[in-house]
Structures are given as C-alpha cells and as structure tokens.
Amino acid sequence: MVLVGDNIMDIPVELYQESDRRRNTSNTNHEQYDRDGFFVIKNIIDVSSLTEDVPEYRGMFDYTMGVKKEVDGKDEIATTSSNRHSRRNTPIFARSYLKVKQRIQKEIGKELYNTYWFDRYYFNGSYLTPHVDRPACEISCSIHLGSNLETPWAFGILDGDDKQHELYLNPGDGVVYKGCERIHWRPAFPDAPDESYYHNAFFHYVLQSGLRSHYAYDNGQ
Numbered sequence: 001m002v003l004v005g006d007n008i009m010d011i012p013v014e015l016y017q018e019s020d021r022r023r024n025t026s027n028t029n030h031e032q033y034d035r036d037g038f039f040v041i042k043n044i045i046d047v048s049s050l051t052e053d054v055p056e057y058r059g060m061f062d063y064t065m066g067v068k069k070e071v072d073g074k075d076e077i078a079t080t081s082s083n084r085h086s087r088r089n090t091p092i093f094a095r096s097y098l099k100v101k102q103r104i105q106k107e108i109g110k111e112l113y114n115t116y117w118f119d120r121y122y123f124n125g126s127y128l129t130p131h132v133d134r135p136a137c138e139i140s141c142s143i144h145l146g147s148n149l150e151t152p153w154a155f156g157i158l159d160g161d162d163k164q165h166e167l168y169l170n171p172g173d174g175v176v177y178k179g180c181e182r183i184h185w186r187p188a189f190p191d192a193p194d195e196s197y198y199h200n201a202f203f204h205y206v207l208q209s210g211l212r213s214h215y216a217y218d219n220g221q
C-alpha cells in the first residue's frame, strides 16, 4: 500500500542539492522507476522459510567470506539509534538475494551486478534520518520481513518531483528504489511495548551498464 503520510519530514537543503546532483545517474527501462525513483513489488520473497527467533543481543555482525565477526556499530551513517541488531551478508538471505536480483532485472530491463545484502532488527527508539546511499546501493530493495508492531512503520521516500511518500509494506513486500538518487528515511519508531521489533532486509546491486558498475562485489569498505 502506498500512502502519502500526514507527517512531513524535514529535509536539509544540502541533501536536496546532493540528490539533484545525482539525478538521472541510474537510468533503466522502467518508466515509473525512472520517473519516481521507486516502485513496490508485493510478495517479492517468501518469508515463511526465513523465520527465526528475535535476537536479544544488540550489535552488528559481518558474515562476508563465511566468517561471522562483530564489527563497529556504525552500520549506517544515517542510523542514530544504537538499539538494533544488524547483519551483513548472512547466508540466510543468499538464495533470496539472487532471486530478487532476477526479478528486478526483469522489471527494469537491465542487468545487475551483486554488491551486498544486509538485514536489521529495529527496536524501540530506532529511526533513520533522511539520506542518500553510497554507490554500492545504486539499485536497492528494502523488504519487510516481520514485526510484532500494531502500528505500521513507514518507509519514507521522495519521488522525482520531490514529493514525500510513506510506504507501508506487508511481510514479504519490497520497495525497489534508487538508493543513490532518492532521499529516503524512517520516521521515529512507533510508540510500542519494549519487546517490539521490526525486521527488514536490504538487497543492494549496481547496474552493469551504469556509472557505478565498478562497485560490484562491494567489500564493505
């Protein structure tokens, strides 16, 4: 479901300028995607096989090269809450990552290179300030995996006319967006009991024929 929310996010003018500088740097054959910078795919993955216990620990782990290691908590510049559990390249999503890649390639009529995937359990106090992503996130898909929140939590994004949208996704739904071009965010986590969580995955790719193709197989640096 795509809704325009009542709450208008305050976005710094410098961020608008940066987004404008990057406009039309990730062109595809998908008319709506090139105009708005995003589109939603319902049921892009089956989440039933991905169910697991909600972690009690808070931190960030990297599974790249098959070795699990805890890394610095600064998992994303725009994340200002430390109340989260994040994983980079956990094998749990390896198959889904490739399936989603194939689906996006079909939708946008362009071939992609892999960069990385990421998932995060958000807890009370979480939010993401408005931002644009680094080059490895040129073609991104944000997928809602599961939550026990009674109030839905929005994914906010600006379209090509700088109009704000709030997207509310069901588990398994994904929003494909141009991470480097379009300003996106999460508003404050809804008021909820302590045990509340929201689990989300981010699958990132670059266009094979695009300006950011050399970020293929991103090593996280």
Ligand SMILES: [Fe+2]
Residues within 6 Å of the ligand: 131, 132, 133, 179, 184
């Ligand atoms: Fe982002």
